[in-house]
Amino acid sequence: MLRNFKLAAKLNLLLIAIFLTTIIAIGLLLSFLLERNAERIVTEKALLLIETMGSVRHYTSTQVNPELASRLETESQFLPQTVPGYSAREVFEELRKRPEYSDFFYKEATLNPTNLRDKADTFETDVVTTFQQESSLKEKIGFRSLPSGDIFYIARPLAVTKESCLRCHSTPSAAPKSQLATYGDQYGFGWKLNEIVGAQMISVPASKVFEDARSLQWTAIGIVTFFLVVALVVLNLFLKWTVTNPLQAMAQLARQISMGDMSGEFPQASHDEIGILAASLNRMKVSLQMAMEMLNPDASQDTTS
Template sequence: MTKNIKLGIKLNILLAIIFLSITLAISFILSRILENYAEEIVADKASLLIETMNSVRQYTSSQIQPELSSRLETEQFFLPQTVPAYSAREIFENLRSNEKYSQFFYKEATLNPTNLRDKADKFETEIVESFRRDVGSREGKMADFQKYGFRTIPGGELFYIARPLAVNKESCLRCHSLPEKAPPSQIATYGKDTGFGWKLNEIVGAQIISVPASEVVRQARDLRWLVIGRVLIFLVLGIIILNIFLKLTITDPINKMSSFSKNLSTGDFSVEFQHESNDEIGILARSLNRLKVSLKMAMEMIENKPPKS
């Protein structure tokens, strides 16, 4: 099948295969690089925000809670400002009031929360349960256990970071062990049915922060196609330039030599093949010219040879 294909077409097919392979390789490598880069960008945002929320929690626990805890026994309604999770959530909701951060989400998803707005949904429940299994199956500090990844919601794609929430202080059990031990204001505000039965060192929830990733991912994909498009343009230009070079230095001289040889085969010795370069084509051209001279001499010798008597 390939016997009837011209040399230029064969070279173009070979170049097309090589350049296509290069393009696919570049596309794959670039995709991986840009995906990792996009993930790093959104992960940095999420990590910064979750550390900020932890600072808020620490501040509430160390400075606000001691000042207000005594009032929980006397107030008619519970003071949620004493709860680190409440403070962090409220501050984050204030941040979300800015249009720029409206698609950022923070939640301390809990399996059995006092405040039902912290109730874990199906996705969050799976994360909490996986933390419980991981902590139970391997050793390590609670801070070492972290999950992250992408999550698709109706509004777009989110990147989330989740960390386990455990009961690590005896003081937490004041409000979460038994209803009889809880402050009266808590019972009056939230009732006796939720937020109890917690145990020391038990993982009760997950601290989850989600940041929008759709825009970053889209920009990474646009950049990938832009780079691939530029690469294809340069590859096509390379093919064109290489074709011109091959035509001028190889295929055209070969075609001329073919025509020259055809004329020689018919006895036309008036033509002269000129090729000034010293490359392989030039060597072949000089050989053909010597062959022409040799054939001409041989023909003349035959013609001038006297006939036998």
């Protein structure tokens, strides 16, 4: 089938095939690179935030709690500011009041919390259970689908590492009176030393980042497509002016010569391969004309006379 096509059509088919292959290859490569970059962006954001919350927890544990711990027995209501997890959550909630962070979430998801706002949901329970079953696992990352869109999360295990933590979480009888007055004696007890009781979780919205990456991908593909189309048109015109048009003219002259019309001349406008071909055809025409004169001298004499 291709043998019946003209040279210009064959060249165009080849160029279109190269064009489409290039676009597909660039699209796949861009998709891979931009997705990796989007993952890196959300991971960096999540890591920065979870490290910051870890610093808040450490500050509360070492600076705030020692100053307020003695008041837990005398106050009528529990002082949640002494709890590292509470401080981290409150700091993060202040951050979320800024529009650009409104879809970010921080939670110290706990299986048996004192404050029920820290109660782990089904997904978070699975994460905590994984940490309990794999004690060597120090971090878990991944994506989670929510009605609002996909989010990227980082989770780290929360374990009871200090005896002082058991003051509020071992048995109700050992707990401060203010804690029992505020939260009751039903939740947050029975913890054991070195037991993993929850997971520190930070969630970063990923949908917007990936949407931006896809938008950038299509923009880049559009720009590349535009320049490839321009290159295709320019190359087509170049081939038409330098190859196909001269070949068509030579074919027409060759047809005339084959019918006995020797008046034409193959134009040699360049010294490239097409020019060399034109010169060769001119020499062939002269040789053919001489051969015909030798075969028919009478006709040659009549022409001279």
